[in-house]
Amino acid sequence: MLSRRAHHLASHSIPTSCGWQLQWRSKSSHARIAKGDDLGPTRSxxxxxxxxxxxxxxxxLPLPPLLDPLVIERRALWEAPKAQPKAADFTPFQKKIQANPYAHALSSPVRQCRANxxxxxxxxxxxxxxxxxxTTGDPWLLPVSLTTVQKYLGPPYHFVESQFLAKQLGKKKQWLRGVYARFEEKFGGNVLxxxxxxxxxxxxxxxxxQKQLVKKLSWSTGIKGRLTPVASPxxxxxxxxxxxxxxxxxxxxxxxxxxxxxxxxDLAAQMDKWASYVAKNYMDKLxxxxxxxVTHKSPSWYSEPVVPRLQPRAQFPELDFNTTIWRGRKVAVYSLTDLLGEDKARGLIQGSVYAEENCVAVKCARHNVPMEVLLMRLxxxxxxxxx
Incomplete structure (x- = not known):
């Protein structure tokens, strides 16, 4: 028995400061795990x-699932990565989806708005x-996803694509209500x-x-033929x-x-300003x-007395576009002056082949999808x- 056991053990010597040597034995790592038919005669x-x-x-006796070749084979079919589609084999409908900016926007991962x-x-x-x-090393919430192509940037803080909402969140630190547990797990309470x-x-x-959109539009306006001039929409x-x-x-x-x-x-903003002034300075009376x-305390949601306001709640604008009709269906109409400002819009087309045009049509193509998504988001x- 000792001879068989010694066959599977190996001796190792470790020198010590006293000159003695400690010997220990370890098992050999050349064992092979039996699978499938190696376990003996089987029946499928x-x-x-x-x-x-x-x-x-x-x-x-059934074989364990980890050793059963039938189970392993069927599991491999589900775990195998899906093959990437080939553009040459696309159907006409798939080509339309590939060139549709709204399909790309709606197929993006679903996330929760921290405001509503x-x-x-x-x-x-x-x-x-x-x-x-x-300089200071203090943590700041910044839109770094608009300046980098890096995939993972840490836990995100999402809110509806709206400048109006971005301003509202900055008032009285309303954005703090949207900080969720994942932030605390990642950065800790002291950082928050x-x-x-x-x-x-x-x-x-x-x-x-606007900088992102100008970069994309510069590629399209740089060469004649990428955009089609039209008299009007x-x-x-x-x-x-x-x-x-x-x-x-x-x-x-x-x-x-x-x-x-x-x-x-502007009138609503002025009235809201005076309403807040009255609520703050006459709080003891209102x-x-x-x-x-009254013996009970004010509830946790109560911050100031309720006073009449022209806009008592923040309204979220609908995703609405100016449109025109092309061959029986609606297409969006974007004003570069309204989106970029008069100076940036003029500088974009100044010196280009479209400098004398009033408007241009963007063709439905896969290479135009990123630009159209940026137009929609702006x-x-x-x-x-x-x-």
């Missing part, structure tokens, strides 16, 4: 493999990530206490989105153009109704919980709620 059933008994009687707790595709959300300040939301974050996001002027996906117009689409809406927004006969970010 419909769903599993059985091992025959040596005595010829009794019930057959709704689920939306991530292409319709603004993403912020924690990054240290280069130092987390900074920039006062001009809404404008920073807008500038980065009216149906009769674009009917003869094939495969129209959207229209880019170089002038503004704002009307007198938009100016009236802006004036109404607070119902401060009356002498249009959604600049949308404002109605009166």
């Amino acid at each position: 059933g419909d769903y599993q493999t059985f091992r025959a008994r040596r005595d010829g009687g009794g019930k057959e 707790i709704i689920l939306l595709p991530v292409a319709l959300l603004t993403s912020l990530h924690v990054r240290p300040h280069p 206490k130092k987390l900074v939301w920039r006062e001009d974050l809404a404008q920073v996001i807008l500038d980065l989105k 009216r149906p009769e002027d674009i009917h003869q153009v094939d495969d129209v996906s959207c229209i880019l117009i170089f002038r503004s689409l704002r009307t007198q109704a938009n100016e009236c809406n802006d004036r109404a927004k 607070d119902p919980h401060a009356a002498p006969h 249009q959604a970010y600049l949308a404002r709620p109605g009166p």
Whole structure:
């Protein structure tokens, strides 16, 4: 017995400071795990493999799933990575989906908005990530996903693609309500206490989105033929153009109704300012919980007395676009002046082959999808709620 055991053990010597040598034995690592037929005679059933008994009687024993070749083979079919589709084998419908910017946006992963707790595709959300300040080292929430192609940037802070909402979250640190447990697990409570939301974050996001769009549009306006000039976005002027996906117009689409809406927004903002002033300075007289006969304390959601306001709740604008009709279906119309500003829009087409054109048509093609997604996201970010 000792000779057989010694065959599987090996001696090792370790020198010590006293000159003595300690000897220990370890098992040999050349053993091979038996699988399938190596375990003996087997019989394959419909769903599993059985091992025959040596005595010829009794019930057959099934092989463990980790050793059963039938189970391993079927599991491999499910665990094998799916082959990448080949563009040359696409059907006409698949080619349409591949060149559709709305399909790409809606097929992006679904994430939760931290402001209103709704689920939306991530292409319709603004993403912020924690990054240290280069000077102080304090953690800041920044839109680094707009400046890098790195896949994983840490736990994200998502909210609806809206400049109006970005400004609202910055007021009275409302964004703190959207910080969730994953942030604390990743960075710890001490880091969250130092987390900074920039006062001009809404404008920073807008500038980065405009910079992204200008970069994409510069590629399209740099060479003649990538965009198709048209007289106007009216149906009769674009009917003869094939495969129209959207229209880019170089002038503004704002009307007198938009100016009236802006004036109404300014009046509502002024009234909201004075309402907040009254609620803050006359809190002892307006607070119902401060009356002498009231014994209970104010609830946790109560922050200030309720006073009349023209806009009592934050409204989320719908994802609405200016459209025109091309061969019986709607296509989006984007104003580069409204999206980029007059100076950036003029600088984009100045000196290009489209400098003398009023508007151009963008063809439905896979290489135009990133640009159209950026147009859609910037249009959604600049949308404002109605009166």
